[in-house]
Every structure is written in C-alpha cells, then in structure tokens.
Amino acid sequence: MAAFFALICTLIVSFLVTRVGSVALSLTGMAQDSARFQAKSAYTGVGFTTSESEQVVDHPVRRRILSTLMTLGNVGIAVVIASMMGTFATVATSDTHIAYRVALLSGVLVSLWVIGTRRWFDQGIESLIAYALRRWTHLDVHDYVSLLHLADGFVVFEICVNEGDWVCDKTLAEAMLSAEGVLILGIHRANGKYIGSPNGRTQVHLGDVLTVYGPRLRLEELDLRQQGYQGDTAHRTAIEDQQKTVAEEENDSEVE
Secondary structure (H helix, E strand, O other): OHHHHHHHHHHHHHHHHHHHHHHHHHHOOOOHHHHHHHHHHHHHOOOOOOOHHHHHHOOHHHHHHHHHHHHHHHHHHHHHHHHHHHHHOOOOOOHHHHHHHHHHHHHHHHHHHHHHOOHHHHHHHHHHHHHHHHHHOOOOOOOHHHHOOOOOOEEEEEEEOOOOEOOOOOEHHHHOHHHHOOEEEEEEOOOOOEEEOOOOOOEOOOOOEEEEEEEHHHHHHHHHOEOOHHHHHHHHHHHHHHHHHHHHHHHHHHHO
C-alpha cells in the first residue's frame, strides 16, 4: 500500500513541477503553448530536440529552469516506475484491491487534469513564480502576455512565406503592413539568420518566417493572402478597416 501512495504523491508532485516550470518559462517571454511543451519535454526527457529548444538554452533563466526540471524528472520517473511495479506486481494483492487502486489512481489523474485546466490555478502559480524570478534572478522578467494585451484579440503570430504569398519579394515599406495595424517584430531567414526590428528597406524573401503582432483575424487573413489583384484589394481594405478602427478609438477616448 505504501508503494501505491508513493505513486500518487509522485504523480501530484510531477504535475505541480511541470506546471510551475511552464509558468516560469512563460514569464520569461515564451508563448504559453511553447512553454508547456518545453517544460514537459525537459521533465520527461522526450522530444527536447526541436529548433525552438535552441532559443530556450540560450536564455540563462530558461536554461536554469529546464536544468532543474531535467534533474527532478530523472528522479520522478524512476520513482513512478518503481511504485507502479510495487503497486500492481505484488502476488498477494487481490483482484478487488487492484480494481480499487486502479479506480483511485484514475480519480487522481482526472482531478489533476481538472485542476490543471482552471485559470485560477495558473494565476496563483504565476504570481508565486513571478516573485521568485524577480527575487532570485538578475534579469528583467516580464509577463509579455499582459504587456502586449494578447488576451484582447491581439496575438504574436508566425507567417511562413511561401511562393505566391502577397508579402513575398516586397520590402516592408512596399508592403505597408503597419498601415494595416500589423507590426513586424522580426524575420527568420531560411539560412538561419534573424533580423530583429527590421526597417522599411528589409525585403521579405521566399522561405522567411515573419514574427508579427496584431489582431488575430488580420494576421490570419494576411497569412493566406496571395499576390495579384485580390491580394492588393485585400491590402487596401485592411488599411481602410484599420483607419476606421483608429478613428473609432480616438472618438471613444474623446468622449471619455
């Protein structure tokens, strides 16, 4: 029975550790989905070979977080395996006891999943980790989700430039994406080079990956926009829509 409770405790601790790690990574500027993937990858030691991991290990705070997750993961997985063997491989254990333990274990896993999907849980963990990062690190750590108002319909988006895309072979000055309310944060070249805060003379090439910021619907439309008359028309329409949005926001601020 002791092995069974050790298994439950280890699962709970593993859940908390990966969740704390993912929130900590997100507070260093990573997207939430990426942070959760990297935290789980580091803890389990599975799948931590993506190109995105290079950006993680180059960051001192992220590297420290992942190093801790890897160490705890090696211990946690070993304990889970040993506890599983001790729980279900005992010859003297009756079928009734096994069924009871399976049901209890399933209940614990479901409970962890339900708690893990609750926003209040993330918020509580986030505040604790934010304090810890600011207290024990020398780097400036921000919650970029809040800073960029990503919950208000704005997103940071990646656009892969394919043949025939409207932005392909245009300079940023020619594309005039800022007039659509779209900001280009950076460009990943096909050769691995990264251009941060590109200027108007920067040309978009086939195979580039644009890191953009703006309204989700606008970015999704831009990602699908093709060269030609329809693409140019969509560009002009986007500019007009942005001008209307800015005018409405200015009128609202004057009323307030």
